[in-house]
Amino acid sequence: MEAWMAVVVGALFAVSIYLMLSKHIIRILIGAAILGNAVNLLIFTNGRLTREVPPIIGVDESVLSAQAANPLPQALVLTAIVIAFSFFAFLLVLGYRAYQELGSDNTDEMRVAEPVDDQTPPLGY
Amino acid sequence: MAGSSEAEIDLTPAMNLEPVPLLDWLIIMPVAWCIVIGTFLLMMRKNTAQQHLVAIPAMAVQVLITAGLLSQIIINGPTTMVMGRWLPPFGIAFTVDILGAVLAFTAAVVALACTIYGIKDVNHSGRRYGFYSFLFLLMAGVSGAFLTGDIFNLYVWFEVLLIASFGLLILGSEKGQLDGATKYAFLNLVATTLFLIATAYLYGIFGTLNMADIALKIAQSDGTLPLNTVAGLFVLAFVMKAAAFPVNFWLPASYHTPRVVVSALFAGLLTKVGVYAILRVYTMLFSLQREALEPTVNIDALSFAVAIVACLTMLLGAIGALAQTNVRRLLGFLVVSGIGMMLIGVAIGTREAIGGTIFYAVHSILVMTALYIAAGMAAKLCGGAEDMTKIRGIYQKNTLLAAITLMLFLAVAGLPPFSGFWPKLMLVKASIELIIPWWAPFSILLTGFLTTIAVARVWALSYWKPEDDAEDMAETEKGNGALGVSDFVPLIALTIIVVAVGLFPQSVFELAYQSAEQLINPVAYIESVFGSEVVE
Numbered sequence: 001m002e003a004w005m006a007v008v009v010g011a012l013f014a015v016s017i018y019l020m021l022s023k024h025i026i027r028i029l030i031g032a033a034i035l036g037n038a039v040n041l042l043i044f045t046n047g048r049l050t051r052e053v054p055p056i057i058g059v060d061e062s063v064l065s066a067q068a069a070n071p072l073p074q075a076l077v078l079t080a081i082v083i084a085f086s087f088f089a090f091l092l093v094l095g096y097r098a099y100q101e102l103g104s105d106n107t108d109e110m111r112v113a114e115p116v117d118d119q120t121p122p123l124g125y
Numbered sequence: 126m127a128g129s130s131e132a133e134i135d136l137t138p139a140m141n142l143e144p145v146p147l148l149d150w151l152i153i154m155p156v157a158w159c160i161v162i163g164t165f166l167l168m169m170r171k172n173t174a175q176q177h178l179v180a181i182p183a184m185a186v187q188v189l190i191t192a193g194l195l196s197q198i199i200i201n202g203p204t205t206m207v208m209g210r211w212l213p214p215f216g217i218a219f220t221v222d223i224l225g226a227v228l229a230f231t232a233a234v235v236a237l238a239c240t241i242y243g244i245k246d247v248n249h250s251g252r253r254y255g256f257y258s259f260l261f262l263l264m265a266g267v268s269g270a271f272l273t274g275d276i277f278n279l280y281v282w283f284e285v286l287l288i289a290s291f292g293l294l295i296l297g298s299e300k301g302q303l304d305g306a307t308k309y310a311f312l313n314l315v316a317t318t319l320f321l322i323a324t325a326y327l328y329g330i331f332g333t334l335n336m337a338d339i340a341l342k343i344a345q346s347d348g349t350l351p352l353n354t355v356a357g358l359f360v361l362a363f364v365m366k367a368a369a370f371p372v373n374f375w376l377p378a379s380y381h382t383p384r385v386v387v388s389a390l391f392a393g394l395l396t397k398v399g400v401y402a403i404l405r406v407y408t409m410l411f412s413l414q415r416e417a418l419e420p421t422v423n424i425d426a427l428s429f430a431v432a433i434v435a436c437l438t439m440l441l442g443a444i445g446a447l448a449q450t451n452v453r454r455l456l457g458f459l460v461v462s463g464i465g466m467m468l469i470g471v472a473i474g475t476r477e478a479i480g481g482t483i484f485y486a487v488h489s490i491l492v493m494t495a496l497y498i499a500a501g502m503a504a505k506l507c508g509g510a511e512d513m514t515k516i517r518g519i520y521q522k523n524t525l526l527a528a529i530t531l532m533l534f535l536a537v538a539g540l541p542p543f544s545g546f547w548p549k550l551m552l553v554k555a556s557i558e559l560i561i562p563w564w565a566p567f568s569i570l571l572t573g574f575l576t577t578i579a580v581a582r583v584w585a586l587s588y589w590k591p592e593d594d595a596e597d598m599a600e601t602e603k604g605n606g607a608l609g610v611s612d613f614v615p616l617i618a619l620t621i622i623v624v625a626v627g628l629f630p631q632s633v634f635e636l637a638y639q640s641a642e643q644l645i646n647p648v649a650y651i652e653s654v655f656g657s658e659v660v661e
Contacts, residue, residue, distance in 0.1 A: 020315070028311055035318055043325040073328065076277060080321060083284045087314055090291060094310055098303040113305040113382050114454075121450045121513055125585060 005045040012038035025095045025105040032091065036084035040077050047073030140210045151194045152206045152219045155229055155268040158187055163261030173252040177244050180257040184237045187264065191230040198226040199636075203643065203653040205274060205337075213654045214335035220274025222650050224483060224640035228401055229271040231487050234622070235393040235494045236264050238615035239386050242498050245611050246386040251296050259296075260390070263289035270398050274654065276324055277334045279402065283317050283366070290395060293387045294379065305379030312375035316365035320402075323358035330355065337654035340410050340647055356411040356427060360403060364431075367399030367464045370438040376461055377445065381453035381511070385501030388453060392460050393494035397486050400467045407431075408471060408479060409644045432472035436568035439465025443575035450513045452500045452583060456493070459537055459579070462572055463489040466552065469565055473555050479641035481551030484633055488544040488626065492536045495619035499530045502616065503587065505607045513583055518592030523608070527588045529620050534580035536623050539573045544626035547634070549573065 012034055019031030047070035055068045064070060099105045102112060136142060162183040166176060198204060198221055207216040240260065247256045266286025273279050294306045328334055330350055331342045343352065361372075368376040376396070380388050442462025449455040463485065470482030500511070506523060507516045520527040536543035549569060556565040626633055643649055 025307065032311065032314055032318075035315070039318055039321050039325065042322065043328075046325055046329040070332075073325075076325075076328075079277075079281065083281075084318075086288070087284075090288070091310055091314065094291075094295070094303070094307055097298065098307045101298075101300050101303050107308075110304045110307065112303075113301045113308075113378055119450055119514075120448060121582065122586065125590065 001049045002045055005041060005049060009038050009042045009045065012041065023107050025098065025107065028107075029088075029091055029095050033084075033088050036080070036088065040080055040084070043073045043077050043080065047071070139212055139215065141207065141212055142210070145206060148197055149204060149206045151190065151197060152204060152221050152272060154190045155187060155194065155233070155272065156265050158183075158190060159261045159265035159268060163258045163265060166261060167255060167258040170253060170255055170258070173249040176252050176257050177240070180240050180243075180260070181237070183261070184233070184240045184264075188230070188233040188237050191226070191233045191268070194221065195223075195226040195230045198223055199639075203650045205653045214333045214338040217278050218274040218335055218337070218654055219272050220337065220650060220654055221272050222640065222643045222647075223636060224401070224404065224644060225271040227483070227487065227636055227640060228397065228490075229268050231490045232264070232267050232271070232394050232397075235490055235619070236260065236390065238494060238498070238619050239390045239393075241611055241615045242389065242501075243386045245609055246384055246501065247296075251384065254296055255292065256296060259289045259292040263293065263390070263394070265289075267394050267398055271401060274336050274650075275334050276327065276336055276339065276406070279405075280317065280320055280324055283320065283398070283402075286395070286398065287313055287317060290391065293390070294383050296383060296387065299382070301382040305382035309375045309379035312365065312372070316362050316372075319358060319362035319365065323355055323362060326351075326355045326358065335654065336405070336410060337647070337651040341651060341655075343410055352411060353427060356407060359406050359411075360427065360431060363399045363403040363406070364434060364468070365399075367396045367403065367468070368461050369434050369464050369468055370441045370461070371434075373438065373441070373461050373464075377454055377457040380457040380460070381451060385453075385497060385504070388456075389494045389497035389501070392456065392497050393490045396460060396464055397490055400464065400471075400482070400486055403468070403471055404479065404482065404644060408474060409647050409650070412474060412645065428472045428474060431468055432562075432565055435465045435468035435472055436564060437465070438462070438468060439572040440568055440575070441465075443572045443579065446579040447575060451511050452503070452513055452516065452587070453497065453511055455513075455579065455583065456496055456500060459496075459576065460489075460493055462576060463493070463537075466549070466569065466572070469556065469569065470552050473552075473559050473565075474645075475555055475559060476638065476641045476645055477551055477558070478555035479644055480634070480637040481548045481555060483640055484551060484630075484637040485545075485548035487633065487637075488536070488548055488623075491619055491626075492533055492544065492623055495616060495623065496530075496533050496537060498612075498616050498619070499526065499533055502526055502608055502612050503530065505612075513587055516587040518590065519588040521592055525613075526608075526616075527584075529616060530588060531584055532620055532624060534584055536627065538577040538580055540577065542624075542627045544623045544630070546627060547630045548637075551637075 016031045016034035016038055019027045022028060050067060050069045053068040055064055055071045057064055102110050104110060166179060169176060203220060203222040205218050205220040207213055207218045209216050263286050266282050266289055269282035270279055273282060291310055294309060295302050331339055333339060365372040380391060439462045442458045442465060445458035446455045449458060467482045467485050470478040503516050503519050504511050506519060510516055532543060536545045539545035539549040553566045553569050
């Protein structure tokens with residue numbers, strides 16, 4: 001099961017990196033969303049993928065039995081999902097506002113902050 | 126039923142049943158205080174005329190809290206407070222050593238300066254959009270990052286400061302701001318995601334998130350674990366946050382677009398959080414394993430890569446600064462150049478070098494904030510122009526401002542007797558002493574030379590050269606009227622600190638050396654978390 005999940009995570013990383021290499025904000029945005037999900041699955045897989053065995057440490061034991069899934073990565077994933085979701089919402093609005101104001105979602109044409117026709121500093125006093 | 130079983134279980138192996146000592150609460154105070162005040166300011170969002178009356182005293186209290194914390198840490202050594210009474214490594218630990226306390230204190234000082242400068246720089250609409258709330262939430266994130274002893278918690282504080290910085294960056298929603306913020310936001314999101322990946326792998330290897338616990342386990346590991354891969358991922362993520370070449374492009378694209386006070390705050394604080402994270406994770410956690418494996422080799426492959434990145438970053442920053450006409454963009458490149466300077470110390474990794482990095486970080490926080498404030502004031506004198514060719518005759522218009530700016534320029538170029546000279550001296554000395562290629566000290570010196578040219582040209586053209594247009598002089602009176610007490614107080618205060626550190630560097634030297642010592646040999650750090658019997 002974990003091996004298959006590793007393949008899935010790898011595929012998601014490949015897709016997200018491919019999308020983020022694009023010049024268009026909307027593709028980068030979808031790439032970033034997929035990247036967040038890939039990382040979440042990676043953390044999730046880290047803690048073993050098993051069902052049926054509850055993660056309870058018995059009275060005489062000090063560590064979790066190897067058949068149970070570790071619940072801590074699941075807690076980490078919950079935190080990461082909330083953060084990734086809020087970031088995605090913010091970036092979506094930011095990307096849309098930038099598109100409205102700058103009239104383009106092509107990063108090559110977004111040159112207001114760094115103009116193309118930038119002059120060089122004077123060479124003499 | 127639940128009650129009867131509870132009585133039989135002995136909680137002492139898992140929980141700390143002693144009450145927390147009163148002074149330990151100081152550790153969490155910088156974060157808690159900022160969040161409380163930030164929320165309170167959010168409630169009085171619409172009372173734009175009164176916000177700074179709350180914000181300035183509150184930020185002064187923050188300076189006092191962090192100063193108290195610093196003095197406590199210097200007296201008692203590293204201190205730990207664990208959330209929810211769980212014994213480490215189960216609970217989230219806040220562990221403070223001198224490095225964290227020094228940086229939290231410096232950050233608070235700089236934030237106070239920015240709070241005061243913000244009185245005039247942020248208009249009513251900016252305040253209604255929550256400038257002061259974001260400022261305090263940013264400080265909560267920055268302080269939390271400096272003070273936490275848990276690596277996933279560090280990730281959470283990174284996100285807190287990042288989301289607050291988004292709010293500050295787009296305050297005003299101008300075209301340039303949206304453009305810069307888009308690049309800033311995406312690249313920083315990718316950087317924090319890389320950090321999360323590295324954290325996930327680290328947890329997968331060791332099953333713990335507590336930094337002291339990780340340090341112990343790395344020191345005991347036998348060299349078969351894929352630690353270099355994880356360390357490489359961490360370094361890539363933090364170097365991206367710190368804006369080092371070749372992942373620095375978000376910084377010069379965005380730092381000149383927001384309000385001057387926001388630029389000043391970002392230039393002082395955000396990139397240094399990245400440098401702090403490299404110091405904490407790379408130097409403290411991963412160097413233990415490297416030394417155990419190869420005690421004779423001075424520099425390993427990853428440190429060598431960091432050294433190359435550091436030299437390229439400082440040179441690219443200085444060369445980029447040479448090519449700019451917009452003064453704030455020029456300063457953005459100088460921030461990048463300073464990051465290279467700090468990374469070279471990380472790459473060398475000796476006590477002197479790490480001390481130099483920490484000293485340089487403190488210097489850079491103070492001087493970059495002051496420089497952005499000074500540049501904003503010069504722009505105000507010239508009707509809002511930020512172009513080197515349009516800012517004219519500042520020396521004629523306001524001699525005090527020109528003199529202060531000259532001091533800050535010399536400090537950022539690393540010339541004595543200002544604060545930039547000493548850490549550079551430490552770094553050059555450390556890089557010559559160690560068997561490291563000749564290009565490392567050479568790059569440091571060449572960067573200093575190029576930076577001097579870049580800033581001297583700004584000063585000669587915009588400050589020293591007299592105004593040749595007579596009618597522009599008539600506007601000078603109006604321009605001088607635009608500068609008030611709230612502009613000069615933070616600038617002069619920061620400049621006094623910069624000069625004082627340059628003239629009397631002894632105490633900062635000692636603090637930097639002590640914190641470097643604690644980073645390289647984190648016995649005291651680990652003992653503060655687990656007690657003295659764990660470390661043999």
